[in-house]
Amino acid sequence: MREPAVKEFKPSVCPLDCPDTCSLSVGVSDDQVVQVRGSQANPYTAGAICEKVAKYYPAFVHGEYRLTRPLKRVGPRGSGEFEPISWDEALDRIHRGLSRAIDEFGPQSVLPLNYAGPHGQISGGSMDRRFFHQLGASLLDRGPLCGVVRGTAYTSLFGNAPGMPPEQITQADVIAVWGNNVTVSNLHLARVIKSAREKDALLIVVDPKRTRIAEQAHLYIQIKPGTDVVLALGLAAELERLDAFDNRFIERWVEGVDPFMHEARKYTVSDVLGICGINQQQFEQLAEIYAGAKRLALSIGNGIERGHSGGSSLRAIMSLNALTGQLGRVGAGIFAKPGLAFPLTPEKLQRPDLIPAGTRTLNIVDVGRHLLDEHLDPPIKAVFIYNHNPVCTHPDQNRMRRGLGREDLFVVGADIVMTDSMAYADVVLPACSHFEFDDIYAAYGQSYLQRAEPVIPPVGESLPNTEIFRRLAARFGFEDPIFLETDAQLMDAALDADDPRLNGYRPSELALDQALLMNTQDEEAILMCNTVEPATASGKIELYSDELEQGFGYGIPRYEAVESHLPLMLISPSSSKRTNATFGSDAASQLTEMIEIHPDDADARGINDQQRVRLWNELGEVELTARVNDSVAPGVVYSCKGTWLNTSSTGQTVNALISADLKTDIMNGACYNDTYVDCAPLARILHEGNEDQGKFGKQG
Numbered sequence: 001m002r003e004p005a006v007k008e009f010k011p012s013v014c015p016l017d018c019p020d021t022c023s024l025s026v027g028v029s030d031d032q033v034v035q036v037r038g039s040q041a042n043p044y045t046a047g048a049i050c051e052k053v054a055k056y057y058p059a060f061v062h063g064e065y066r067l068t069r070p071l072k073r074v075g076p077r078g079s080g081e082f083e084p085i086s087w088d089e090a091l092d093r094i095h096r097g098l099s100r101a102i103d104e105f106g107p108q109s110v111l112p113l114n115y116a117g118p119h120g121q122i123s124g125g126s127m128d129r130r131f132f133h134q135l136g137a138s139l140l141d142r143g144p145l146c147g148v149v150r151g152t153a154y155t156s157l158f159g160n161a162p163g164m165p166p167e168q169i170t171q172a173d174v175i176a177v178w179g180n181n182v183t184v185s186n187l188h189l190a191r192v193i194k195s196a197r198e199k200d201a202l203l204i205v206v207d208p209k210r211t212r213i214a215e216q217a218h219l220y221i222q223i224k225p226g227t228d229v230v231l232a233l234g235l236a237a238e239l240e241r242l243d244a245f246d247n248r249f250i251e252r253w254v255e256g257v258d259p260f261m262h263e264a265r266k267y268t269v270s271d272v273l274g275i276c277g278i279n280q281q282q283f284e285q286l287a288e289i290y291a292g293a294k295r296l297a298l299s300i301g302n303g304i305e306r307g308h309s310g311g312s313s314l315r316a317i318m319s320l321n322a323l324t325g326q327l328g329r330v331g332a333g334i335f336a337k338p339g340l341a342f343p344l345t346p347e348k349l350q351r352p353d354l355i356p357a358g359t360r361t362l363n364i365v366d367v368g369r370h371l372l373d374e375h376l377d378p379p380i381k382a383v384f385i386y387n388h389n390p391v392c393t394h395p396d397q398n399r400m401r402r403g404l405g406r407e408d409l410f411v412v413g414a415d416i417v418m419t420d421s422m423a424y425a426d427v428v429l430p431a432c433s434h435f436e437f438d439d440i441y442a443a444y445g446q447s448y449l450q451r452a453e454p455v456i457p458p459v460g461e462s463l464p465n466t467e468i469f470r471r472l473a474a475r476f477g478f479e480d481p482i483f484l485e486t487d488a489q490l491m492d493a494a495l496d497a498d499d500p501r502l503n504g505y506r507p508s509e510l511a512l513d514q515a516l517l518m519n520t521q522d523e524e525a526i527l528m529c530n531t532v533e534p535a536t537a538s539g540k541i542e543l544y545s546d547e548l549e550q551g552f553g554y555g556i557p558r559y560e561a562v563e564s565h566l567p568l569m570l571i572s573p574s575s576s577k578r579t580n581a582t583f584g585s586d587a588a589s590q591l592t593e594m595i596e597i598h599p600d601d602a603d604a605r606g607i608n609d610q611q612r613v614r615l616w617n618e619l620g621e622v623e624l625t626a627r628v629n630d631s632v633a634p635g636v637v638y639s640c641k642g643t644w645l646n647t648s649s650t651g652q653t654v655n656a657l658i659s660a661d662l663k664t665d666i667m668n669g670a671c672y673n674d675t676y677v678d679c680a681p682l683a684r685i686l687h688e689g690n691e692d693q694g695k696f697g698k699q700g
């Protein structure tokens with residue numbers, strides 16, 4: 001079908017859970033989004049956007065899955081049978097459902113179940129947080145699903161001080177991309193790397209999957225998933241032997257070198273080669289490049305945090321820059337946490353002071369287990385799902401579905417489209433897409449502050465999150481004026497308007513056609529150990545973390561292997577067709593997902609290229625299409641995350657195979673990549689049966 005002609009282009013910002021936060025130019029015709037392309041407002045993203053946003057956003061906003069009216073459930077949970085109701089009736093039902101839980105079990109029996117749908121400051125967490133804090137609902141620790149392990153690994157070393165902005169990587173002579181599928185998950189970094197390479201920078205890529213960026217690398221190391229900490233510790237020991245440490249830098253800026261090196265020296269080169277599955281020549285070449293680098297820029301992805309030793313791996317890899325003095329000058333640094341440069345004021349925006357003393361906090365990764373826990377005190381009796389699709393994104397999908405399927409649970413959902421999670425709700429609220437409301441955007445992969453206004457009116461009867469929770473607060477009789485604040489007032493509460501970088505403007509007044517660069521407050525470029533100093537207790541980079549020692553017993557990074565009786569390790573990173581599960585409803589994502597498998601593993605199982613296969617373990621089973629190639633090593637299989645349930649005839653996705661009980665070394669994060677499975681051609685399974693099948697339904 002031909003798209004209608006664009007009548008007008010309007011500025012906007014991409015709100016998706018992606019580090020780049022592109023500025024957009026949105027083609028609109030008769031209140032419809034008909035085209036989405038990049039704009040020049042943000043100099044970093046500079047007109048380029050990913051294909052998925054350009055291709056799938058218009059149908060996401062106006063397509064058949066779009067929610068346009070409040071709904072009530074009329075069929076079994078998860079069946080997707082609903083009838084339209086009015087907003088008044090929807091709010092009444094929510095008020096009744098939450099009040100019933102509160103009257104019988106107390107306010108902590110209510111759980112908000114939200115994550116990072118939109119990344120705008122006010123749609124991501126403002127009036128909603130105020131509402132649940134005032135209600136006294138259980139608190140949710142969201143970071144363990146993704147992000148907090150990486151973030152804490154960084155702040156354990158550097159404190160809450162921003163790392164290197166990506167643009168500075170163009171000045172590096174060595175770029176180490178470690179566990180970051182740049183072209184899929186960090187698109188504009190690919191352009192930065194290209195520019196550095198045109199000036200003869202060397203590119204190192206360490207990744208279990210030979211990604212597109214790995215194919216361009218001077219040195220590609222195909223590491224066994226989850227063993228990065230061993231490579232980094234072994235490399236530290238090797239660099240010490242090569243006399244490649246920068247002792248002057250260490251003297252001025254680094255603490256904890258002795259205990260760190262004590263752990264590092266435990267690994268011989270042959271240990272590293274054996275554990276990481278790499279060869280000696282690669283290891284020597286890696287050490288040689290690190291030792292000879294003048295300005296080494298490190299880009300470190302979220303993939304690394306998704307394994308049991310993830311926190312240790314991230315800390316050990318980042319420590320290499322400290323030991324070799326690769327910080328403090330343009331081009332030498334760690335591209336991480338540039339978002340710490342934004343003057344955000346979450347206390348003013350989200351009002352944690354409203355939280356009743358003693359309110360419990362539940363780890364988001366454990367929600368499925370808690371929903372089924374008869375001894376949890378108080379039990380969870382009502383769940384409010386928004387900005388999130390837990391069925392498609394959490395580990396242990398079957399357990400989450402059994403939890404959400406409880407008939408005695410009251411489930412509210414709010415989303416832009418009907419998702420596999422919304423299908424479990426008693427009441428579904430239609431939420432506006434970000435094209436339909438005001439918001440202000442910081443970023444976690446670049447340093448520009450941006451604001452956006454609606455480009456179209458709300459579709460159907462949908463409402464912005466802020467208005468949904470404003471109306472709910474009124475329905476619950478919350479009389480404090482903070483529950484009446486407008487979106488402009490909320491934007492003004494999101495950032496410190498007195499920060500000199502805002503040039504005297506209130507956040508809600510920032511220009512739409514410009515992005516504001518967050519340099520230091522003195523308008524100097526951010527340079528760790530130069531214009532910015534580590535914000536740790538010691539004022540130095542702390543290779544030993546007392547806090548992580550007290551909290552988790554990992555003051556120093558260390559490796560712990562995860563074993564299994566099953567032969568294949570499944571890694572499930574991002575897809576180029578989806579951002580997490582967003583756009584999973586698009587036709588392009590509604591096909592059977594691919595699994596990449598090495599020819600040795602395929603031959604051993606009689607699997608041919610493009611053949612349907614089943615992948616299973618004790619938690620579940622998924623149908624996928626095999627792509628036989630050597631982009632992964634023997635023993636490793638790769639399939640993208642974020643598919644929806646109808647892509648597999650088993651009604652499960654790869655998230656059904658991932659344990660929610662195994663946690664990362666620090667911060668109790670999800671271990672998506674410590675997943676062991678086996679795999680066989682679908683035809684053979686149907687013919688012979690499979691004794692592991694069917695077990696998934698019985699797990700508690």
Ligand code: SF4
Nearest residue numbers: 014018021022050053
């Ligand atoms: S998903 Fe990322 S790369 Fe794509 S448009 Fe949004 S911010 Fe840009």
